Amino acid sequence: xxxxxxxxxxxxxxxxxxxxxxxxxxxxxxxxxxxxxxxxxxxxxxxxxxxxxxxxxxxxxxxxxxxxxxxxxxxxxxxxxxxxxxxxxxxxxxxxxxxxxxxxxxxxxxxxxxxxxxxxxxxxxxxxxxxxxxxxxxxxxxxxxxxxxxxxxxxxxxx
Amino acid sequence: xxxxxxxxxxxxxxxxxxxxxxxxxxxxxxxxxxxxxxxxxxxxxxxxxxxxxxxxxxxxxxxxxxxxxxxxxxxxxxxxxxxxxxxxxxxxxxxxxxxxxxxxxxxxxxxxxxxxxxxxxxxxxxxxxxxxxxxxxxxxxxxxxxxxxxxxxxxxxxx
Amino acid sequence: xxxxxxxxxxxxxxxxxxxxxxxxxxxxxxxxxxxxxxxxxxxxxxxxxxxxxxxxxxxxxxxxxxxxxxxxxxxxxxxxxxxxxxxxxxxxxxxxxxxxxxxxxxxxxxxxxxxxxxxxxxxxxxxxxxxxxxxxxxxxxxxxxxxxxxxxxxxxxxx
Amino acid sequence: xxxxxxxxxxxxxxxxxxxxxxxxxxxxxxxxxxxxxxxxxxxxxxxxxxxxxxxxxxxxxxxxxxxxxxxxxxxxxxxxxxxxxxxxxxxxxxxxxxxxxxxxxxxxxxxxxxxxxxxxxxxxxxxxxxxxxxxxxxxxxxxxxxxxxxxxxxxxxxx
Amino acid sequence: xxxxxxxxxxxxxxxxxxxxxxxxxxxxxxxxxxxxxxxxxxxxxxxxxxxxxxxxxxxxxxxxxxxxxxxxxxxxxxxxxxxxxxxxxxxxxxxxxxxxxxxxxxxxxxxxxxxxxxxxxxxxxxxxxxxxxxxxxxxxxxxxxxxxxxxxxxxxxxx
Numbered sequence: 050x051x052x053x054x055x056x057x058x059x060x061x062x063x064x065x066x067x068x069x070x071x072x073x074x075x076x077x078x079x080x081x082x083x084x085x086x087x088x089x090x091x092x093x094x095x096x097x098x099x100x101x102x103x104x105x106x107x108x109x110x111x112x113x114x115x116x117x118x119x120x121x122x123x124x125x126x127x128x129x130x131x132x133x134x135x136x137x138x139x140x141x142x143x144x145x146x147x148x149x150x151x152x153x154x155x156x157x158x159x160x161x162x163x164x165x166x167x168x169x170x171x172x173x174x175x176x177x178x179x180x181x182x183x184x185x186x187x188x189x190x191x192x193x194x195x196x197x198x199x200x201x202x203x204x205x206x207x208x
Numbered sequence: 209x210x211x212x213x214x215x216x217x218x219x220x221x222x223x224x225x226x227x228x229x230x231x232x233x234x235x236x237x238x239x240x241x242x243x244x245x246x247x248x249x250x251x252x253x254x255x256x257x258x259x260x261x262x263x264x265x266x267x268x269x270x271x272x273x274x275x276x277x278x279x280x281x282x283x284x285x286x287x288x289x290x291x292x293x294x295x296x297x298x299x300x301x302x303x304x305x306x307x308x309x310x311x312x313x314x315x316x317x318x319x320x321x322x323x324x325x326x327x328x329x330x331x332x333x334x335x336x337x338x339x340x341x342x343x344x345x346x347x348x349x350x351x352x353x354x355x356x357x358x359x360x361x362x363x364x365x366x367x
Numbered sequence: 368x369x370x371x372x373x374x375x376x377x378x379x380x381x382x383x384x385x386x387x388x389x390x391x392x393x394x395x396x397x398x399x400x401x402x403x404x405x406x407x408x409x410x411x412x413x414x415x416x417x418x419x420x421x422x423x424x425x426x427x428x429x430x431x432x433x434x435x436x437x438x439x440x441x442x443x444x445x446x447x448x449x450x451x452x453x454x455x456x457x458x459x460x461x462x463x464x465x466x467x468x469x470x471x472x473x474x475x476x477x478x479x480x481x482x483x484x485x486x487x488x489x490x491x492x493x494x495x496x497x498x499x500x501x502x503x504x505x506x507x508x509x510x511x512x513x514x515x516x517x518x519x520x521x522x523x524x525x526x
Numbered sequence: 527x528x529x530x531x532x533x534x535x536x537x538x539x540x541x542x543x544x545x546x547x548x549x550x551x552x553x554x555x556x557x558x559x560x561x562x563x564x565x566x567x568x569x570x571x572x573x574x575x576x577x578x579x580x581x582x583x584x585x586x587x588x589x590x591x592x593x594x595x596x597x598x599x600x601x602x603x604x605x606x607x608x609x610x611x612x613x614x615x616x617x618x619x620x621x622x623x624x625x626x627x628x629x630x631x632x633x634x635x636x637x638x639x640x641x642x643x644x645x646x647x648x649x650x651x652x653x654x655x656x657x658x659x660x661x662x663x664x665x666x667x668x669x670x671x672x673x674x675x676x677x678x679x680x681x682x683x684x685x
Numbered sequence: 686x687x688x689x690x691x692x693x694x695x696x697x698x699x700x701x702x703x704x705x706x707x708x709x710x711x712x713x714x715x716x717x718x719x720x721x722x723x724x725x726x727x728x729x730x731x732x733x734x735x736x737x738x739x740x741x742x743x744x745x746x747x748x749x750x751x752x753x754x755x756x757x758x759x760x761x762x763x764x765x766x767x768x769x770x771x772x773x774x775x776x777x778x779x780x781x782x783x784x785x786x787x788x789x790x791x792x793x794x795x796x797x798x799x800x801x802x803x804x805x806x807x808x809x810x811x812x813x814x815x816x817x818x819x820x821x822x823x824x825x826x827x828x829x830x831x832x833x834x835x836x837x838x839x840x841x842x843x844x
Contacts, residue, residue: 069783071753073764100782103768106748106794112265112298117230117325128232129323132262132298139748139768144781145303146259146327147228158265164765166753168782271424271457276389276484287391288482291421291457304462305418305486306387317424430583430616435548435643446550447641450580450616463621464577464645465546476583589742589775594707594802605709606800609739609775622780623736623804624705635742 070169072097075105076154077161082118084153087169094172097150099143102131105162110135113159120151127155133163143167229328231256234264235313236320241277243312246328253331256309258302261290264321269294272318279310286314292322302326388487390415393423394472395479400436402471405487412490415468417461420449423480428453431477438469445473451481461485547646549574552582553631554638559595561630564646571649574627576620579608582639587612590636597628604632610640620644706805708733711741712790713797718754720789723805730808733786735779738767741798746771749795756787763791769799779803 074083087095102115112134116127131141147170156163233242246254261274271293275286290300306329315322392401405413420433430452434445449459465488474481551560564572579592589611593604608618624647633640710719723731738751748770752763767777783806792799 069785071755071764071784073762075762075765101766101777101779103750103765105765106750106768112294114262114265119230126232126234128230128325129234129262129264130260130325132265132294134294134298135748135768135770136773137295138297138299138774139770140774140777141260141299142301142778142781143260143303144779145301148230149228166764166766271453273421273424278389285391285393287389287484288393288421288423289484290419291424291453293453293457296454297456297458300419300458301460302419302462304460307389308387430612432580432583437548444550444552446548446643447552447580447582448578448643450583450612452612452616455613456615456617459578459617460619461578461621463619466548467546589771591739591742596707603709603711605707605802606711606739606741607737607802609742609771611771611775614772615774615776618737618776619778620737620780622778625707626705 069098069171072167072169073164074154075162075164076115076156077163078156082153082155084151086151095150095169096172097148097152098168098170099146099148100166100168101140101142101144102133102163102165103140104133104135105164108135108139108162109160111159113161113163114157115163115165116155116157117148118153118155120153127157129157133159228257228330231326231328232323233313234321234323235274235315236322237315241312241314243310245310254309254328255331256307256311257327257329258305258307259325259327260299260301260303261292261322261324262299263292263294264323267294267298267321268319270318272320272322273316274322274324275314275316276307277312277314279312286316288316292318387416387489390485390487391482392472393480393482394433394474395481396474400471400473402469404469413468413487414490415466415470416486416488417464417466418484418486419458419460419462420451420481420483421458422451422453423482426453426457426480427478429477431479431481432475433481433483434473434475435466436471436473438471445475447475451477546575546648549644549646550641551631552639552641553592553633554640555633559630559632561628563628572627572646573649574625574629575645575647576623576625577643577645578617578619578621579610579640579642580617581610581612582641585612585616585639586637588636590638590640591634592640592642593632593634594625595630595632597630604634606634610636705734705807708803708805709800710790711798711800712751712792713799714792718789718791720787722787731786731805732808733784733788734804734806735782735784736802736804737776737778737780738769738799738801739776740769740771741800744771744775744798745796747795749797749799750793751799751801752791752793753784754789754791756789763793765793769795 072085074085076083085097104113112132114129115131115133116129118127119125130146131143133139133141154165231244233244235242244256263272271291273288274290274292275288277286278284289305290302292298292300313324390403392403394401403415422431430450432447433449433451434447436445437443448464449461451457451459472483549562551562553560562574581590589609591606592608592610593606595604596602607620607623610616610618631642708721710721712719721733740749748768750765751767751769752765754763755761766782767779769775769777790801
């Protein structure tokens with residue numbers, strides 16, 4: 050797995066049964082952005098459920114802005130997610146936000162360290178059929194249930 | 209798509225399978241209000257799930273008030289959603305709020321920039337039947353499940 | 368509809384299909400309490416899902432206390448919901464709170480303006496049967512699913 | 527019903543259909559702890575869903591600590607739930623916490639008033655069978671669905 | 686049960702029907718980390734649902750950082766969950782975070798006391814089949830539903 054240990058952490062299972070796994074990454078002046086991709090060898094699709102964003106103990110008392118950046122080939126503007134400042138709000142809750150990897154976080158302002166925590170929730174096995182899904186029209190799990198092949202295809206279309 | 213890039217961002221898929229897509233917009237003294245409409249070419253109904261509201265790094269230390277404005281022809285008062293101030297609360301969580309586009313946000317006070325983030329969750333295809341829905345009497349997905357034609361019709365009635 | 372426009376706002380549909388509708392009210396020294404009742408002409412039962420409480424831009428820097436007041440004939444004490452102060456916490460999230468109208472909000476302390484936002488989620492048509500409900504023993508939608516007639520009846524009993 | 531009006535409030539229905547009911551209690555130096563028990567005459571089991579904790583307008587600017595205390599006969603330590611201070615955080619959201627009465631709250635530090643709000647969500651009728659429940663393996667409603675007799679029995683075992 | 690009473694508390698039932706049980710632990714300079722394991726004698730799998738993190742009344746006015754530490758044999762970095770400071774944010778909500786024990790919390794910075802509250806939600810009996818689960822494709826309860834034996838097996842694989 051190619052994710053550098055210094056800037057993120059993953060506690061995952063490679064066993065046969067998928068479990069939600071803890072996820073985290075750290076942004077700072079030295080590394081302003083980070084893209085999370087589900088490792089190739091994982092046999093299940095995953096959603097990234099964000100938990101919290103918080104500032105490290107040695108963060109300077111300045112505004113830290115966290116944004117989500119669209120994928121390459123997408124000309125739209127980044128989306129600002131949270132503004133933190135050590136003396137005002139050092140922790141922000143992002144529970145409820147579900148993202149489909151790949152996902153790119155960027156520190157728009159501030160020198161960090163700013164840490165993002167989340168959980169990877171397994172969907173279904175790559176290539177598994179969608180047959181049962183239409184019975185739950187409000188299922189939020191549609192996000193991230195497409196095989197990566199399908200995602201790449203539609204990303205192609207969007208360029 | 210006619211949404212100006214400077215004030216909002218959309219990461220969406222035009223593929224055949226609907227995915228929740230990231231959404232964001234920015235309000236400021238230069239652009240105090242913004243109306244989000246589901247693009248005509250999208251074949252699915254969408255709900256807008258709000259995530260966070262936060263202030264940009266250069267926002268002045270004054271009160272910023274975000275409100276939702278009823279559609280034209282609706283004489284009711286706007287609804288105040290959040291009050292932010294850089295030195296007090298630069299980020300407010302709005303997770304749990306689901307809106308049916310079209311939705312108009314307005315900066316009632318403050319000069320911004322104030323950024324709203326959210327996700328667009330696809331409902332069902334426009335024109336798809338409602339036959340199965342009554343089986344889920346507490347389904348929140350009734351919001352946004354009417355075809356746009358039906359919405360326009362009832363908006364007509366309300367005038 | 369008899370709700371004064373100055374202190375509340377409703378964006379609702381009178382069409383044949385129920386939609387969650389935005390709701391808001393404003394309390395101040397001039398109007399310390401407000402009771403929300405589902406308008407007689409609405410053919411569906413509704414739950415009020417609270418979203419946020421926030422202070423207006425010109426609120427004085429004093430404690431603002433929002434409470435819920437029991438109905439007439441109920442001798443119990445009001446329930447304090449949130450304490451806000453412009454310089455400390457100008458916005459409080461109340462997502463997750465579902466109430467059965469009629470609901471009375473009161474500003475116990477502070478001179479406001481204090482604004483409450485929420486959404487009205489339609490239940491089922493007044494008079495519709497309860498036959499299917501017992502199959503979902505944990506359904507939260509039991510709140511507000513009784514016809515108004517039934518509610519009035521049991522309110523009578525409580526006096 | 528023996529609950530003193532000064533320190534708590536309940537808006538409930540004694541009718542034949544259970545409704546979520548508003549609940550609140552107030553702790554202070556004069557009354558540091560409060561135990562909520564479902565009244566004997568209620569024919570349904572109930573869960574207590576916490577909403578918010580907030581400080582009264584005249585609370586001193588000191589730390590207020592709210593804890594949950596295990597039942598008599600349980601030797602474990604109390605669990606600290608929230609720390610509030612008027613000048614820092616006068617309101618804390620506890621949405622998402624579901625408790626099985628009896629529940630004992632205690633003000634570990636601070637002189638209050640500190641007010642807790644919540645909702646009582648009816649489960650099923652006392653004595654009702656559990657036959658259907660195993661079909662929903664993730665149902666959170668297992669908490670509080672045992673008849674009080676069963677609870678007393680297992681409490682006996684724990685001593 | 687070997688969990689020391691001074692640093693954690695558990696209100697649980699040893700009866701035949703699983704109930705969500707309150708859970709708490711306290712970290713400080715004297716005890717910087719704590720690992721929660723489901724006691725051997727419990728016949729059900731459990732998920733730990735976090736509620737809040739808060740600082741004790743006598744915590745020094747310095748940054749307190751709470752992190753989750755991967756299990757032994759997992760070389761990845763810890764994940765920072767929350768940053769608290771008595772004068773800024775003495776309580777942080779972590780509702781929505783579900784963890785599969787064993788779980789290790791560590792106080793990365795600050796001298797505490799820092800208290801974590803949560804609830805243990807029973808899954809199914811150890812050894813119980815997975816046969817019914819596939820009918821709920823979006824069930825989050827997959828986490829923690831494996832028997833401990835299976836978990837140990839896959840942990841072995843990961844080393």
